Amino acid sequence: MDDPILSMKAVGKRFPGVIALRGVSLEIGRGEGHVLLGENGAGKSTLINLLAGLYPADEGEIVFDREPYRPRTPTDAYRAGIRVVHQELSMLSQMTVAENLLFESLPQRHGLVNYGETNRRAAALLEEVGLDAAPTTLVSRLGVAQMQLVEIAKALCYDSKLLILDEPTATLTSKEVERLFEILRRLKARAVTILYISHRLHEIAEIGDRVTVLRDGQLVATQPLAGLTIPEIVHMMVGRSMEGEHAFREDIAVSGEALRVEGLRRTAKTPEVSLRVGKGEIVGVAGLVGSGRTEAARAIFGADPKIAGEIFVEGVRVDISSPKDAVRHGLCLMTEDRKGQGLLLGMSCAHNITVTDLKKISRYGVLERDAERGAATKLVEELRIKTPSIDQVVRNFSGGNQQKVVIAKWLFRGSKVLICDEPTRGIDVGARAEIYDLLWNLAAEGRGVLFVSSDLPELIAISHRIIVFAKGRVVGEVPRAEFDQHRILSLAYEEFALERSC
Template structure:
């Protein structure tokens, strides 16, 4: 069967011979692509394959150097994102585009605030926002400031923004990267409704299983070129992976049974975050990969930030190699051999307007300095070694971090902590926005670090990932650890039941309290 004859109607978007160059890089090389009306068309490829550049061409951020784009049969060349929106093309980026100091409602309707007698009609604004928030299942107040939201909540808010306009084309760039299984299910329901209305969805994801759950057709990009377009129902994960990376990948989640945990490297006793109701205690041994699972709002990230000194903790003891240490700031955590790869690489992980070399070596400038002066040659050499080791795609280590693709930025954050050579590494969503080939490389890197005796904590919203690579998993729910599951007992149902435990208890207690109040009345 011709992959082009699967779903949707006539071609809505046609790209012919699209080429886009940047200094030292050909991001897109004569790309041909047809996207049909009313289909879910999935774009996959390794980081640097050209997916993000293609999206930015469609939404008016870039213009092609060669080739042409047709939208609904007419030439399409938007000169701005606003022009693309007016033409009916809307994108939800992997990296958020929100105004943190404005309310949720103001972010949704920022360019078209409802007015009455020349002033903003806030009553209507909040009503309209509540309708859109309900559609995506985001249970936050429309009056809440965006800066108070978590990463997953911001992701749903971006989707709500896009749904608030009537669009012909909705582009979703890694929309499930921080969502729980329940939220992913809700998103897929939204996509199905939009598709039924005739909206065309361009869907980008590195989670290959969901590509088959939601897609009609799949186009694989590699090195800026179109490799192949396939009908989703006729494709397989090994086939897609081979097209993406140009070679076979033996297994999606490698586990090394030969790496056995050793002595205890980190112990946390009665750690309580500011405002937290529960004390947390856990330990990690050298050579051990410990997963941290839980729903959005479960307290996983807050606990890791308090452990690292990035947020103030109310109480608790931290022991490194059996010795109690005081950690009141990230500087003290680093001094005691700890590192934290944050979930938001742009806001907290990188200095975007500095070079790759500077970002890699920032965690330990003393290693590339002599007599208090920076040794630029040593800095470049160290950066070049790690850039090569992690296969970071960049013309040179002088490239600004801002100019790297999202996945390569993530690998750059990992590189800076590898340069520091910490003994305890905390990774918060380490593979978010990273393609399957690079993800496999990261897993291999984690195992190499474990074999060297590093103790590793991995916070991830991707439960199959944690089950695939970890020795054991700590499950967070409602701010406390509700279970510790050893590898021999891994199972999605068990882990998810522990993740929902506190939420079920809270609903039960609320229902009991409501019944008691009604009886008293």
Template sequence: MNILEMRGISKSFPGVQALTNVDLTIRKGEVHGLVGANGAGKSTLMKILSGVIQADSGEIHFKGQRIRLHSPLDAQRAGISIIHQELSLVPTLSVGENIFLGRLHGKSYSLRWKDVYKQSRELLKRVGSHVDPRTLVRDLSVAQMQLVEVAKALSFNADLIIMDEPSAVLSGADLAHLFNTIKSLTQQGITIIYISHRLDEIFQICNRLTIMRDGRVVDSKDVKDVDRDFIIRGIVGRDLKDEYPPRKPKTVGEEILSVQSLTIRGKVHDVSFHVRRGEILGLAGLVGSGRTEIARCIFGADRYDGGEIRFKGRPAQFTNPRKAITSGVALVPEDRKSQGLITKFPVRLNLTMAALRKISRNGFLRPRVEREAADSLVKTLSIKTPSVEQIALNLSGGNQQKVVVGKCLFSDAEVIVLDEPTRGVDVGAKREIYDVIHELAGQGKSVILISSDWDELIALSDRLVVLHEGRVKGELNGSEATPDRILELALAHERGE
């Protein structure tokens, strides 16, 4: 039985045809994957379905009836809830208050806290969360917040829940937990639309999937009838020869940076590793394994309590990022929008901001030199932008990421730490970022790569250091690594070694 039918949905924004005659059919109780490149129209379609914006034409039939959605409230009343990537919880209120936000009092205009918390607890139980509903949301982890969002959706008696890229912020055990929750929800008769850039997940939890490209639906299929290549072809619109660039035999140079017995109280314990010129070193581990903390220490953004970082054979005194950058160490941070880019600034300003010294003389900027530098970076990294004056916000995720990498390149970095460089980036653009990473290593630069996508980590790294709960659990050669091997090493201790 079909719970949802969207028929002939079209939507245009000034200058852009965002959706063209889109049909989407969702069966009751399924997990339906929705995939497509950034800008393919997934979000627009979901915004229409959740009442945030209205379609120019087309019909929505839900539970056998035609419905008209003029606001998010209409959608919630009808039984459609959406969980955005940027969670919409109020951090200073409790879990229970958040779940029943806006509906805290009944007819009596007085709060019935006991009821609120009792019902919250029941809802949380349904999603497999054991959080006390009296906890403040700001004290929760991102994974716990996700579940609160799901509980909130259930409190509206949602029949259909849309999840927008939950795996962008979750990984490992948290993601596994979410998948279990999704499975139990479908057993309760709830239907899920699951948006993701990670194809593994689609195969893992979805029953059917719909591929979108350029504002149209390319195909809807049962997941069991398709393979990876089929999906990628659908998303990219052509054969993407290989998802990853081929591993080339190469010679790595001498050791350039080493971390010795690095300790950050409560987070990282006695971690040592090194990276050589021209090498891509992967840091593998679950979220919370201390990867990001280590990266920030190398870059001088955070302090550490013990150990030493050596750069070019000497102790590195990186007490702040400026010293790291001028010495030749750069970081592409985890969250490019809030840490890597000033999104309201043009591409040009973002590209040159880490090394203004190269485009200035005695403190005075040289506009021509700057423009040429920016143009040439755009070319080398094949950043897709109408001009270097384009506002960074208007670029796609992949191209934004390339701008951040370009910023590091321009600062003449010799060691580049990339923290989750492909998060939220579509398949086609991912490959371009991989090529850039290879290119960097080819030029003799050292890359320290952090990623929650283990396939990607394995495919790119020459060597992998496996971390778990702040300790080094082992080292693997890129060619001999598999996700199982990593997990095995990571969890070796728990199994009693």
């Protein structure tokens, strides 16, 4: 390509325990609409964050606008002309729209902010993006779509050459999406390059000229979007198959009922969720990020409030209004955010394991050190947690070992139903296999497992049954005999499925 605006050569990035990006080479032309696709954890966010200056690349070269590009802070990125609209908007919500827009260089007069000029310039920018709001409105008064437009207006005001949008339409209504595309098309006409990330496959053709697919941190292909069908794209995204690598344990018999949820609603606006998990059964939960899987899991566990719904554990109806109730009735939740919500990072491995049930290792409220050490040592050996001592602080454990500590703490409690939310996120292949084995063993002992994952091949490899979430409800259920990546993905990408199937 002649004179690309952005050129990446063999870019790599690793985090402790994971290789997030490996040898990614990519060129994006001036004024191009480039779509970046990949499953969760494929490396899209890492790539954007490198460009945004959040952290540096470990290897490879990036050339932006003919200059070597090595941003060390987000400010470096702005200066170079790269602007990112992140999925999680970060705005100064108690300041006005105008202040937010021009925050990095507020017009000044005699060292004071020149509000007249600020508001005038902001008004012009707002008009350009078609946002009907006064520059003096507080940002906290705006809706999400409007905030997004403010972010885009911000990009305009700094004369950005490359605008990166990370799933901008995830929370927008179809009308708002239309308007967003209109603005993006106008920007493209002004030779602004757009790097666009979305899970909604049917909308990418609106804006994209070419598409790049990432998988497991590597670049699968970069192709012109014209002529590609959606099934072809899905195939590129999913690609590998995990069957064979982890042979499904056919010997696990499903008998009876471990967990049944009926008519669970979190708020008056969310749809009802019902599901069941048998004893010895691993039920996979598929769906896109934001499809309501995590929310449902947390509501079942009592971590977040719910307004309706009945929960049965081993056939007995139980009242669950807090995690304490849930744990008492034999449920456990391994949260998505292992470090933030699952572990006591600054405490030892032993203390992390026993925290679920300190009664078991104490008498009259006084801890019995030997009992604690014995129990912790036994679980560390059983689960093959690699640590020189049970007194090691878990902060320094690898992702896989940390996840094993989380499993160990629930085994210590003797949970009957395991709800696992993305238990293998950020964990390398070897440790993953061990975790699958562990879950199978637990299922074989008669426990029920609800396994939420964004990694479809993984779900297909280990589940007895997969239920699919979209827009907060269960949209389909696929028994093992009928497992098929494309079918499940199609269910998850429900809107698209409806459009294409007729």
